[in-house]
Amino acid sequence: TGKFITDTSPSDVAIALSKVKHKILVLSGKGGVGKSTVTAQIARNLAARDYSVGVVDVDVCGPSLARILGVNGQSVHKSSNGWSPVYTLDDIAVMSIDFLLGSEEDAVIWRGAKKNGMIKEFLTSVDWGELDYLVMDTPPGTSDEHLAIVSLLKQSKVSGCVLVSTPQ
């Protein structure tokens, strides 16, 4: 989108997410340990308890969440209220770059700054409506995406982070 993170971005995010009661980040640092699986299973279990749940996949290079939730390959559209998320059969609202890619072979070959612009778009411009929980899946590492999310969410009262590891 070409939009970058500016000084007003954290307050834009706080306003955009003001109807989301609880925001949870799923982090690891390590790849392949099951962050997306954990995000999906937490979301499903919360939805089964009648909470309204949204998930956003901030791993733009490896957007696994859409496939795990059974909604990969669907498309989204943007209205004046923002991007409409895709809904799973159990009513979880999903936003992922998967929905913006033309085919399953398309690669997102972006340096850090461009990834940050997409993350800001996901946090400011999705029409979630009222949500009890927004669970955010992240890529491995401690780099651009993670700095961007923390910076963008600093006025948004995040409930906290869940860390994922394997036994190794």
Added chain:
Amino acid sequence: VGVLDADLCGPSLSKMIGLKGSIHSCDQGWLPLTAPLGKGRISAVSLSYLVENQDDPVIWRGPKKTAMIKQFLSDVCWGELDYLLIDTPPGTSDEHMTIMECIPGCSVVLVTSPQAVAAADVLRQVTFCKKTNAKVLGIIETMSGFVCPNCSDCGLLFGQGGGRRLAEHCNINFLGSIPIDPNLSRALDKGELLQNLSSSPSAQSYCDIAKLLTKT
């Protein structure tokens, strides 16, 4: 053989290779850690060898990671090497783009697990390789089932065939599959070599794959 860990945020390789120490520089550049191994030697470079506290996170944005990788590629006195193996982080971003820019036509080995979710990401990595004119040597499938030491039954914990299907779909060599081996995992966690290769189907598979790679 040289090994370079380009996964700056998660530099696991140094722990697994079993070389410990700090990297020092000389007039010509940085000297890798080196140790004899079998009939040859291994030299290694990793951010782990440059930081004081191994537990400190490396919280770097793209440009700083790019600069570090460029230094690893141009300022290390590797000496004569038959092979340089470069480990990368997941994704198709700064690190990967930098390596392909510095080493045009670089040979690539792709790693996947059998799960469709993993193969989906690696399919995108294949696109990255095509766009950057990488020479794809083949695909390796890890986590390819678990052979129970008690009953020898093989459990396909992460499904079956994802790596081979991906290789066929993309017209790429399938180099082999590696079953899950707790003994190998334990050895890698300690940075040790498995003493008894024949007791480990995983170690044997790696042996076969390495032999295949010497023929490409």
